[in-house]
Amino acid sequence: MTHIDRHDTDILIIGTGGAGLFAALHAQQSAPADTRITIAVKGLIGKCGCTRMVQGGYNVALGGGDSVERHFMDTIKGGKWLPNQDMAWKLCEQAVVRIHELENEIGCFFDRNPDGTLHQKAFAGQTADRTVHKGDLTGIEIISRLMEQVLARPVDKLQEHRAIGLIPTRDGSALAGVLFIDMRTGGFRLVRAKTVLMATGGGPTMYKYNTPSGDKTMDGLAMALRAGLELRDMEMVQFHPTGLLAGDHTRMTGTVLEEGLRGAGGQLLNGAENRFMFDYDPKGERATRDVVSRAIYAEMRKNNTSANGGVFISMAHLGPDNVRAKFPGMVKRCADSGFDLAGGLVEVVPTAHYFMGGVVVDADTRTAMEGLYVAGEDAGGAHGSNRLGGNGVANSTVYGGVAGDVMGADIRTMGALRDPCPYALQAEIDRALHPLTRQPAPVHPLRAALQDAMWDDVGVMRTATGMERGLTRVAEISDALMGVGVADDNLAFNLTWHDWLNLRSLCDVSEAITLAGLARENSRGAHYREDFLDEGDLDASYYTVITQKGSDLTVRRDPVQFTIIRPGETILPESEPETLVAAQ
Amino acid sequence: MTRTRDMLQVTVQRGEAGKTRMQRFDVPARENQTVLDVVSWIQQEADPTLSYRFACRVGMCGSCAMMVNGVPRWTCRTHVSRVANDGRLDIAPLRNLPVIKDLATDMDPFFDKWVAAEARHHPTRGRLEEFDPITPDNPERAEANLGIECINCGICYAACDTVAGNPDYLGPAALQRAWTLLNDSRDADRPTILAAVSGKGGCHNCHSMGSCAQYCPNELNPMRAIAGLKRETVKAALRGKRDA
Numbered sequence: 001m002t003h004i005d006r007h008d009t010d011i012l013i014i015g016t017g018g019a020g021l022f023a024a025l026h027a028q029q030s031a032p033a034d035t036r037i038t039i040a041v042k043g044l045i046g047k048c049g050c051t052r053m054v055q056g057g058y059n060v061a062l063g064g065g066d067s068v069e070r071h072f073m074d075t076i077k078g079g080k081w082l083p084n085q086d087m088a089w090k091l092c093e094q095a096v097v098r099i100h101e102l103e104n105e106i107g108c109f110f111d112r113n114p115d116g117t118l119h120q121k122a123f124a125g126q127t128a129d130r131t132v133h134k135g136d137l138t139g140i141e142i143i144s145r146l147m148e149q150v151l152a153r154p155v156d157k158l159q160e161h162r163a164i165g166l167i168p169t170r171d172g173s174a175l176a177g178v179l180f181i182d183m184r185t186g187g188f189r190l191v192r193a194k195t196v197l198m199a200t201g202g203g204p205t206m207y208k209y210n211t212p213s214g215d216k217t218m219d220g221l222a223m224a225l226r227a228g229l230e231l232r233d234m235e236m237v238q239f240h241p242t243g244l245l246a247g248d249h250t251r252m253t254g255t256v257l258e259e260g261l262r263g264a265g266g267q268l269l270n271g272a273e274n275r276f277m278f279d280y281d282p283k284g285e286r287a288t289r290d291v292v293s294r295a296i297y298a299e300m301r302k303n304n305t306s307a308n309g310g311v312f313i314s315m316a317h318l319g320p321d322n323v324r325a326k327f328p329g330m331v332k333r334c335a336d337s338g339f340d341l342a343g344g345l346v347e348v349v350p351t352a353h354y355f356m357g358g359v360v361v362d363a364d365t366r367t368a369m370e371g372l373y374v375a376g377e378d379a380g381g382a383h384g385s386n387r388l389g390g391n392g393v394a395n396s397t398v399y400g401g402v403a404g405d406v407m408g409a410d411i412r413t414m415g416a417l418r419d420p421c422p423y424a425l426q427a428e429i430d431r432a433l434h435p436l437t438r439q440p441a442p443v444h445p446l447r448a449a450l451q452d453a454m455w456d457d458v459g460v461m462r463t464a465t466g467m468e469r470g471l472t473r474v475a476e477i478s479d480a481l482m483g484v485g486v487a488d489d490n491l492a493f494n495l496t497w498h499d500w501l502n503l504r505s506l507c508d509v510s511e512a513i514t515l516a517g518l519a520r521e522n523s524r525g526a527h528y529r530e531d532f533l534d535e536g537d538l539d540a541s542y543y544t545v546i547t548q549k550g551s552d553l554t555v556r557r558d559p560v561q562f563t564i565i566r567p568g569e570t571i572l573p574e575s576e577p578e579t580l581v582a583a584q
Numbered sequence: 585m586t587r588t589r590d591m592l593q594v595t596v597q598r599g600e601a602g603k604t605r606m607q608r609f610d611v612p613a614r615e616n617q618t619v620l621d622v623v624s625w626i627q628q629e630a631d632p633t634l635s636y637r638f639a640c641r642v643g644m645c646g647s648c649a650m651m652v653n654g655v656p657r658w659t660c661r662t663h664v665s666r667v668a669n670d671g672r673l674d675i676a677p678l679r680n681l682p683v684i685k686d687l688a689t690d691m692d693p694f695f696d697k698w699v700a701a702e703a704r705h706h707p708t709r710g711r712l713e714e715f716d717p718i719t720p721d722n723p724e725r726a727e728a729n730l731g732i733e734c735i736n737c738g739i740c741y742a743a744c745d746t747v748a749g750n751p752d753y754l755g756p757a758a759l760q761r762a763w764t765l766l767n768d769s770r771d772a773d774r775p776t777i778l779a780a781v782s783g784k785g786g787c788h789n790c791h792s793m794g795s796c797a798q799y800c801p802n803e804l805n806p807m808r809a810i811a812g813l814k815r816e817t818v819k820a821a822l823r824g825k826r827d828a
Binding site (some may be wrong): 043044045047048049052053097098100101103104105106107109111112113114115116117118134137139140141144145147148149151152184213214215246247249250251252255256333336337338440442443444486487489490492493494495496499 | 614615616617618620621624625627628629632633634635636637638639640641642643644645646647660661662663665684685686688691695698699703704705707708709710711712713714715716717718719720721725728729732733734735736761765768770771
């Protein structure tokens with residue numbers, strides 16, 4: 001019988017990005033004084049995950065003509081009318097409070113205008129200068145300040161603890177706890193809690209080129225599927241057009257070269273070193289992320305590529321010294337990695353960046369399962385089919401705080417800790433131990449095969465034929481993984497065991513992405529169907545919902561509830577101009 | 585001119601604290617290759633039991649710092665061609681921290697000292713109040729900004745000989761953060777910060793050897809911040825005597 005360490009707490013938070021850390025702080029403020037709070041994370045507190053990697057900034061309407069209403073309309077239009085409108089509204093409304101909290105209480109210091117007010121800039125898809133930032137390293141400022149606040153508080157901390165299963169009660173009516181692997185020892189730990197926030201982050205790393213932190217493998221959504229929860233918008237994967245391309249063997253490949261390079265006049269060149277963006281869009285390189293990603297992908301399909309199969313970004317015509325002065329961080333990063341961004345050509349490729357889909361929640365982060373709350377990139381709905389740059393960290397920090405408040409209130413009416421279903425617990429343990437019962441073989445080639453399959457067949461441009469093929473390829477890889485073993489002689493800090501578990505999560509979620517992609521027979525936001533180019537009837541907009549029963553996935557289409565505004569309408573007064581952003 | 589080598593000769597420290605050994609691997613040399621890529625290749629292709637830590641891959645998280653040919657570095661941002669010594673690399677866990685296994689260290693002592701240095705914001709305003717209208721040219725703010733890009737990677741802590749010799753010493757990163765806060769006009773509790781950094785493991789242990797500034801990948805200068813703390817703690821002590 002497998003030994004399981006046990007840990008009981010009142011509130012359990014999984015993840016230490018913007019959502020998890022804010023949840024810990026808010027739970028402490030709202031819960032009764034003797035409440036036990038535990039925060040668990042797959043890496044080190046505040047260091048793994050993606051909030052720290054935010055470059056652009058934080059969208060929030062702070063006056064000067066901008067308003068919560070305008071932010072809301074941009075979010076709904078950017079999401080192509082698919083967002084859950086109540087969630088989008090709360091995001092825009094509460095971002096105002098949260099940004100003040102970040103500055104005044106957490107200690108972040110954001111860039112200022114000469115008069116001491118906060119500097120705000122406009123990203124693509126915004127009709128106001130709205131993005132608060134700290135240079136181009138906003139995420140570091142937010143996470144470092146949140147991290148030091150949480151480290152100093154009496155919260156139980158479980159670092160390098162990987163969540164592997166949501167364990168319900170025997171009757172399945174509520175969540176009893178979460179099973180972890182203590183990665184440092186390789187042992188199991190069951191944490192029982194009255195309320196659990198799942199804020200593990202998304203991160204579509206099942207694509208050949210991807211931007212997220214290396215620890216991100218969609219474990220949260222894979223656990224949610226197994227627990228029978230509804231997942232929405234699973235087809236919606238956002239690609240960033242300019243990921244660094246340096247070969248398959250280096251972890252540098254896929255990492256983001258920032259949006260601002262194109263905004264400042266950077267040019268994209270194909271393999272013959274000719275500009276091509278104006279063949280696709282009158283805005284050229286300044287077109288939106290999805291348009292530029294598709295244009296690069298189209299050049300790649302025509303084999304108009306660089307040595308490693310991408311295209312080039314060129315900045316040198318702007319003057320190398322000027323580029324060095326304007327983008328010091330990017331130039332230095334490229335130089336450290338052996339590339340001359342200021343004066344030479346750097347190879348780039350579209351790269352999977354953010355996952356709009358996630359668990360169905362309400363605007364209070366509650367799920368269909370009592371005791372389980374979800375916030376941040378694990379939750380679906382706030383962005384619909386496309387996330388605006390700057391809305392990601394606003395979403396995670398707003399809803400992390402909401403979750404902390406709601407859990408702190410809910411535990412007041414909850415009784416004792418719940419008993420976990422022994423069969424569900426054993427099933428999760430068996431699942432995690434499975435690779436240790438098979439003959440050891442390399443895991444890495446299967447991960448590469450999955451990334452190729454998703455990139456080729458369920459990527460930037462999709463067709464029914466391609467996705468059907470993708471479904472078969474994913475299933476074959478998934479089956480093959482079950483035959484691949486990991487040596488069991490030392491499970492302490494055994495990265496290869498975790499590579500296997502990572503790939504298990506990625507295979508499961510990849511199947512869901514592909515099925516949802518087949519179910520959406522139109523092109524909306526991030527989802528582009530070459531066989532259904534039309535965006536479909538906006539008034540009859542639907543979102544996909546996918547659930548797992550046993551090992552079978554079922555997809556359905558639910559109509560979007562236009563709870564605040566219908567397509568074609570606006571909540572802005574008639575006198576309001578279309579945009580407040582000065583034309584470039 | 586040096587011949588391009590096909591293989592790198594890599595020596596990696598293995599094992600747990602007190603039971604370490606060195607192990608040799610031959611790793612294919614590539615054109616675009618970081619030290620993290622070398623470590624990953626070993627785990628993926630040669631020895632699946634190798635333990636190490638990384639996250640962001642781009643020098644933002646500070647999880648992957650290791651000793652590379654005796655020098656603390658971010659492995660994700662260190663190109664092999666810049667550090668390989670005649671095709672040889674020696675890779676070991678970050679100095680001055682307990683080893684969990686192989687190349688992964690326990691960073692808790694580093695962060696415990698961050699907390700002990702009172703290195704967190706003490707609010708003067710709440711979330712329902714306006715932002716403090718601090719102008720960009722405010723001299724105090726300019727001083728605070730000098731250290732703000734620290735990503736707590738632990739490289740200065742590993743480079744510091746004072747940390748090596750005195751386990752109580754708070755170290756350059758935590759002290760630099762304290763200096764930033766001391767210059768932040770929004771902080772409500774500057775006396776507590778000063779008290780935290782002037783105690784037994786505090787700023788006066790620093791011998792100004794400057795390894796922190798020399799090795800910081802972000803080109804920050806914790807030694808300068810610590811010198812500031814020394815001045816302020818002395819001034820505060822003198823004020824205390826005068827007021828007594």
